[in-house]
Amino acid sequence: MSDFSLNSQLNVDDLAKEYASKRRLHIPNILSEVSANKIATCLETQVPWGFAYNNGESQFLRAEEMQKMSAPDQQKLLKELYDRARTGFQYAYNCYPILDAYMNGWGQVPLLDRVLEFINSEEVLAFMRTLTGRPEIIKGDAQATRYGPGQFLKFHTDNVTEEFRVAAFVLNFTRDWDPDFGGYLQFYDKDWDIEEAFLPRFNALNIFTVPQNHAVSYVANYATKQRYAITGWFRYK
Ligand SMILES: O=C(O)CCC(=O)C(=O)O
Numbered sequence: 582m583s584d585f586s587l588n589s590q591l592n593v594d595d596l597a598k599e600y601a602s603k604r605r606l607h608i609p610n611i612l613s614e615v616s617a618n619k620i621a622t623c624l625e626t627q628v629p630w631g632f633a634y635n636n637g638e639s640q641f642l643r644a645e646e647m648q649k650m651s652a653p654d655q656q657k658l659l660k661e662l663y664d665r666a667r668t669g670f671q672y673a674y675n676c677y678p679i680l681d682a683y684m685n686g687w688g689q690v691p692l693l694d695r696v697l698e699f700i701n702s703e704e705v706l707a708f709m710r711t712l713t714g715r716p717e718i719i720k721g722d723a724q725a726t727r728y729g730p731g732q733f734l735k736f737h738t739d740n741v742t743e744e745f746r747v748a749a750f751v752l753n754f755t756r757d758w759d760p761d762f763g764g765y766l767q768f769y770d771k772d773w774d775i776e777e778a779f780l781p782r783f784n785a786l787n788i789f790t791v792p793q794n795h796a797v798s799y800v801a802n803y804a805t806k807q808r809y810a811i812t813g814w815f816r817y818k
């Protein structure tokens with residue numbers, strides 16, 4: 582018996598029809614209220630957040646490494662990161678790599694280990710196979726993310742061939758977000774107009790077939806909150 586459950590009121594067959602026509606979907610109230618509250622509270626209070634950015638390759642600093650860095654070194658890292666963002670791919674957000682932590686027995690946030698098991702439970706995998714019309718899904722990976730003022734994830738497609746991704750998912754755990762804070766998950770049409778964008782919400786799933794053009798828009802410097810999510814990919818291998 583898992584600590585968590587999907588919202589039993591959802592009709593996956595109806596949702597699958599919508600998904601098939603758009604290759605993406607936003608599903609409010611994806612989890613039971615109790616499950617969503619437990620996970621949100623954990624993200625808000627229990628997670629030793631590391632930091633993810635790019636310098637040509639994906640970089641991740643664990644919370645412990647961030648704390649050891651001097652203030653000038655942190656400033657330098659930020660300057661280099663923003664310099665690169667002017668012309669190249671870049672992202673900056675706080676992260677806790679749930680799958681790596683699980684595989685390497687970090688044991689820092691047991692509840693997130695349970696979330697990874699839930700994502701890989703038959704309840705969730707069967708739901709996702711039906712929803713996406715992709716029976717080949719066999720597992721999901723996951724990371725917890727937190728975007729605060731000045732953080733972002735630039736345009737990308739999620740296309741990483743060796744990772745066998747079928748669909749990307751974002752479980753949203755942000756309470757009471759202000760649209761003016763930014764941090765939308767947004768999708769583009771061929772003219773770079775925004776075709777659709779999802780506000781950070783509490784207990785909502787965003788799911789989309791990859792590759793697909795998308796980004797997390799810049800979180801305003803004046804934002805007074807953090808955008809919390811658990812994101813990852815359902816895979817065929
Ligand atoms: O957090 C989101 O809404 C999307 C994250 C994303 O696109 C990614 O991690 O590749």
Ligand SMILES: [Fe+2]
Nearest residue numbers: 737738739749
């Ligand atoms: Fe992505």
